[in-house]
Amino acid sequence: MYKVYLVGFMGSGKSAVGRRLSYLLKMPYYDMDKEIVKNEKKKIPEIFELNGEAYFRKLETEFLQNFRKESCIISTGGGVAMNDENIRIMRKTGLVLFLDATFQDIWIRIKNDKNRPIVQSSTREELEQLYNKRRKFYKKSAHITIFTENRPLRQVTEYAGYQVNRLKGE
DSSP states (O other), rough: OOOOEEEEEESHHHHHHHHHHHHTTOOEEEEEEHHHHHHHSSOHHHHHHHHHHHHHHHHHHHHHHHOOOOOOOEEOTTTGSSSHHHHHHHHHHHEEEEEEOOHHHHHHOOOOHHTTTHHHHHHHHHHHHHHHHHHHHHHHHHEEEOTTTTTOOHHHHHHHHHHHHHHHTT
C-alpha cells in the first residue's frame, strides 16, 4: 500500500492535480472532504455548525487511520496538516506533496468562489493570516514541496508524477 497525499491551502490545486495525477499514475483518487461529507451525510459547514471544529478534525484523523487499504491519491482538507498525528500518519503511509503557491496567487483563484464558505465569511486579510499560519505546517508535513505559481497544471502534475515514481523506484 502506498498513498500520495496532497496538502496545501485552499485553491492551491490539490483537487485538480489529484484528478490528473490519478490518470497519469493509474491510481484511484479521493478527495478527503468529499469522502467525509459522504460518510457523515452532511456538508462540511453543517458538520462544523452541528458538531464543532474539534469533531470535524477528529473525522479527518479517523479518515487517515482507516481509509482504504489500497494505493491511492488523496487530496486532503486545508487544515489536516495542523495536527501532528495526521502528519505522522500521512508520512508513515505514503508520500506527502505540498502544493505551494503565494497567497496572492491563491487569492486570485478563490476570491469569487461561492463554494468556499470561509472565503465568503472572511476578509482577505483574515484569509492571508490563516494561510501564513498553516503554511509552516504544510512544509513540516511534506516530503516534497512543489511550487505551483506560474506553472501550468500539466507541468505540476507531471513533476508530481515524476517524484512519486522516483520515490517508488520506478
